[in-house]
Amino acid sequence: MERIAEGEYAVMEVLWDEAPLTAADVAARVPENKGWSLATVKTMLSRLLAKGVLSHEEDGRRYLYRPAIRREDYVAEESGRLIDRMFGGRVPALVAQLAARDKLTPADIAEIEKLLKELKS
Amino acid sequence: MERIAEGEYAVMEVLWDEAPLTAADVAARVPENKGWSLATVKTMLSRLLAKGVLSHEEDGRRYLYRPAIRREDYVAEESGRLIDRMFGGRVPALVAQLAARDKLTPADIAEIEKLLKELKS
């Protein structure tokens, strides 16, 4: 699966949330804090098409875009990549990291424990 | 803190593991599967210096390079960034992801549970 750049990822998020959409619709839904023009969004859509992570169907003179890969798959790949690079592939090392940095609230801890307990059953 | 590119990160890893080192030493320690020439490694060292994540001291005609940022800090920042982007900042969502993908061995689960239990005390 092709890598998706950070900016492009924001476009994918829009389409994972709702699809199919026209280029204009995507632009309207991209977080405003990006400050992208419609032209910029169109460039990203083209590049994502070229990467094969989007598909489009014609709708008259326009295209309707939709994701060609599943969000979970992409997210799994990216997080796996990070865990491999930074934690030698060891998930517990990541969790230890987060713990050491106080990134885990008591609620997080409870939730994770619940998840793990269910996993074992 | 400046972003570090993936290739550059491999150089940082070498220096986090052992420092200070000369450029030649770094090149010798970079994983061979990268297939980098000495020149390439020197380019990376310069860029990392420019980014302020390395420092160097003169040793006669050569430089000795050493990290100027701590590995934990960088790793924390990068993993935080990924968790924010892909999981809305929710660590349990990440763990759920890993679980759904069978990325957690029973040993991992046990280890994480132990970590969490200690956290609560």
Next chain:
DNA sequence: ACAGGTGAATTACATGTGTAATCGACAGGG
């Protein structure tokens, strides 16, 4: 004293990315 090796600095060049502007086709309103 000079040649060759070695160091950093400078330059190179293709590709990816962020961020558009412009172009040419076409459709719909007057």
Next chain:
DNA sequence: CCCTGTCGATTACACATGTAATTCACCTGT
């Protein structure tokens, strides 16, 4: 039927990155 707005496609351009080669200075052995 023509103007104007809207589409996607093409082009633009600067900066980052991967991957070096080249240059210039200096040290060391003959």
